[in-house]
Amino acid sequence: MQPPMQPRMSVQPPDAPHHEPDFEALRERAFNLRWATVAPDVIPLTAADPDLPVAREVTEAIADYIARPHLSYGPACGLPPFREAVARHFAREKSAPGVDAARVIATNSAASAITLVARHLLTAGDEVVVQDPVDFLVAESARRAGAVIRRWEPTPGGSGGGPGAAGGSRRRFTAAGLRALLASPEGARVRLVSVCHPHNPLGSLWSAAEVAEIAEVVAAHGAALLSDEVWSDVLLDGAGFASFAGQVRPRLAPWVVYGLSKGYGLAGLRIGAVVAPDADAAAGFAQAQGFEHTIEGVSTLSQVAATAALGHAGAWRSEFLAHCTRQRDLAIDRLAALPGVRIDDAPEATFVLFCNIEGTGLSEDVLAERIERIARVKVVPGSPRWFGPGAAGHLRLSLATTHTVLEEALDRIVRAWPAIIAPGADTATMAP
């Protein structure tokens, strides 16, 4: 048997930049519509999972942990250092100084956390506000809890969008829009308001003032609040972030879901957290949802990796965010020039880009199929089943790959565009 450090040295020498992806590894490992699932000549800009290697501090922490080869039961609600690291991260970086470790419960991914919180807060027949469009998980979780969904639509904007916007006008979910919905007959019996903050797929980011205003609207209605903040580490243009976990006010119980899949590339480790409104609520959640009975819980090794990311990978994340900002600008620059494409929602956060393709006269499903077949790039159609009815007429592209790969993907799309939108394109393919 080989000494265990040899393969690590050869693949990841200490002087390597640790930035270049190992595409061979991605072809083996990156599932969920990505490299391991597409044809060899197709570039996936699909699931929101970076192609970039994780921070060296993460793999070092894992190696250090297994150097003492004990993988015993962890504590039900998470390792104390993990819970403390999440609390510190929210307190210092997310304008939520009141978050302490007792409010944090480690969960087996943010997706799992959303479902558990929805199950915890809802009973069959309850009404829930869900943004439209938005990532499908909250609606899916509400449906599993037997709840009735009330859709909150964004307000059309007129300012021409935020940084990097090109054409179109940014839509925005506003406190006024929420207030109007809750005041309508549709909203009267709403028990829970859910938000995705920052917003996937629109890439919009609420300011601290907007967060406070929305919290006030929810509190005034007497509803609970579920804020999906899995994207809150991916802020572009150096933006800051105000978590709903920092909204301490009468009659408001904010439940925040967090995860490390987007900001630190740890999707495979399934590590996330619930930040409960207070310590008692956290304990009650853990008891009711089976954490105390080992029914729920998270791999300790995933928690060790996440703790290292939060504590020591700040430099990695700074570089990553600067890279994501440049990728956004590159993608908008190339795509906004295409006939039939409009960028209404230039991302202020996230590394996904939601493109309006209504001008092509083609549905999102047809267009996505043609882009894959003709340009050999896979994107996510804005199908109602993934993002709600309001997503129709859009495509979502994940941009968290290298500059070279994104440029190649965009080149392919731009070159193939006339063929893609041509009337006869359903049978066309590119010359090899």
Next chain:
Amino acid sequence: MQPPMQPRMSVQPPDAPHHEPDFEALRERAFNLRWATVAPDVIPLTAADPDLPVAREVTEAIADYIARPHLSYGPACGLPPFREAVARHFAREKSAPGVDAARVIATNSAASAITLVARHLLTAGDEVVVQDPVDFLVAESARRAGAVIRRWEPTPGGSGGGPGAAGGSRRRFTAAGLRALLASPEGARVRLVSVCHPHNPLGSLWSAAEVAEIAEVVAAHGAALLSDEVWSDVLLDGAGFASFAGQVRPRLAPWVVYGLSKGYGLAGLRIGAVVAPDADAAAGFAQAQGFEHTIEGVSTLSQVAATAALGHAGAWRSEFLAHCTRQRDLAIDRLAALPGVRIDDAPEATFVLFCNIEGTGLSEDVLAERIERIARVKVVPGSPRWFGPGAAGHLRLSLATTHTVLEEALDRIVRAWPAIIAPGADTATMAP
């Protein structure tokens, strides 16, 4: 920053026996009533989680994986090599040649798997057979699904028990007992029969003939079957194992739950699996329980570790099982000699020992508290809330520590026993 391999080399040199626990690590890491949660002078023989280091093949596989620092989304139902390794393990070692990878779904621990299968098979008001005594998780999961529990009691034996038995007579869950329960008014509406195989806490192991007979009884009743086989890797005296996953017969849908916490010491990684009755049932389970939506799923790193354990840690497990067999003999030898203690259930499998303490005239809770306070050893009382009403009057000891530690713990109990069972012991402590 230090080169990452240095701490690994110093802690785990290639020529070290890799068998001696690192108790300092256990004091930091072993929760769930174990080293990290007890007073410094207390020995925990509590949660069923080995003190022994995991196999070197496991930590090497983790190190190899992170040498390529990509931790992308895995596939919804588990990594193909993990699913194949579990299928091969059942086919080759558990008399279930018909199990293939399509029947296997990776789960975030066996405990999670039990709850998911119970949720999948049961609707509120359904009736479920649960052994009494048995580990609490099936009853807890059935209760969460709103089901009604029908208790199946073991049949008193007369043979004087199996290997290592000392005094008392082994109780056994029998097909005849199950048939009688299902034929009674209590059993008429039973939709699901659950079994723990091998049995925690009794340590009993059904033969292939018994498994077939029980499967037949369940099939004749038209109920589904849930077999918790998390202990199926821990077989004493070189025994073999017949899984219910191998019971292919008309009208029987066996759902098997498996995990690597007991046989390979991977409790912290939360890695288990469901083996469904067939590929379609597995796919339906994965869809209904949210695997396809990333709501459920398992850390890829945990799957990599488990795949290495199943594929390459056979020698480690052989040594571990021989050790567990010796530990059982040592514990029975010492404990059966104590006044008021009877070993009715000498384990044929598992590394737990269930001791009858009715002869002391003390309740299991009082006795466990006194053993911890006076002898400085922590054991698990046979409380109805952990093991069902039939567990009263018993203590459960986990024996998967070193010979030295177990001997010390037993010495302490034996020395302190007169004080422990003395009438005034509620205020006594040992001299320091």
